[in-house]
Amino acid sequence: MTRYLLSIYQPDGPRPSDERLAEINRDLEALNVELRAVGSWVFDGGLHAASTATVLRPGAGASEVMITDGPFVDSKEHLGGIKIIDAPDLDAALGWAAKLTRAVGLPVEVRPFQG
Template sequence: MTQYLLSVYQPDGPIPEPDALAAIEADVNAVDQDMRADGVWVFSNGLLPAASATVLRPSGQDVLVTDGPFAEGKEHLGGFTIVDVPDLDAALDWGKRLALATTLPIEVRPFAG
């Protein structure tokens, strides 16, 4: 089994209206429960808005501390799920289900080692 990170990328800007958000949350919870039932779920969580982030960037022997995500970004990491599955195809299947549930892009990436 290999662990994969399913990263949820969301656009900067306002969150969906409460009714739309409730439907998305229900769909995401259903996928999450299916992952648990299939024994592939390792961990998942959403993140606070990008404005709550702090970026640490090395600069010579110092580290520059800035608020928020990269300024040039139009989207940011909004949440993630870690799955433990037999192969990339299985990870992609879960990623597709998560993309449909969140209505957002999902990046699927294996962990090193």
Template sequence: MSQYLLSIYQPDGPVPDAEILKPIMRELGTLNEEMKAAGAWVFAAGLYPADTATVLRPQGDDVLITDGPFTEGKEHLGGFTVVDVDDLDAALGWARRLAKIVTLPVEVRPFQH
């Protein structure tokens, strides 16, 4: 078994209204339960907007702390799921279903062993 990070990228800007998010969250909950039943689900979480981030950068013997995302961009990491599956094809299968539910790009990346 191998673990994969399924990263959900969302555009910067306001969060969609509750009427849009409610059915998405319901379907996401169902998918998470299916992953758990299949033994694939390890961990999942949504993140607060990128402007709530704090970045620490080494600078000589010190560490500089700044507010905001690491880089300015048009999208940011909005949430993620970690799965433990047999291979990349299995991870892509779960990611495909996740992308259809959240209607956002999902990046699949294996963890190093």
């Protein structure tokens, strides 16, 4: 099995309605039940808004670190949540990502972990 990161990207803007969030949460829980049943679920979690991010960058000196508020990049979409899964191959990971995309109605990036 290979471990994959499924990254969910969400647009900036207002939160979905409570009704829509309830739908999304129901669909995500159903997906998690399915992933757990086949032993593929590892970890998942949603993130607060990109405006809550803090970025650390190397400074001029070897031990210097600069800290700034806000997301790493200025974009209309930001990382909104992640799911880490085990899958036998990329095709299987893409299948899970397709289910995740349908559940949340947002783009999902799939990347394998090294090693």
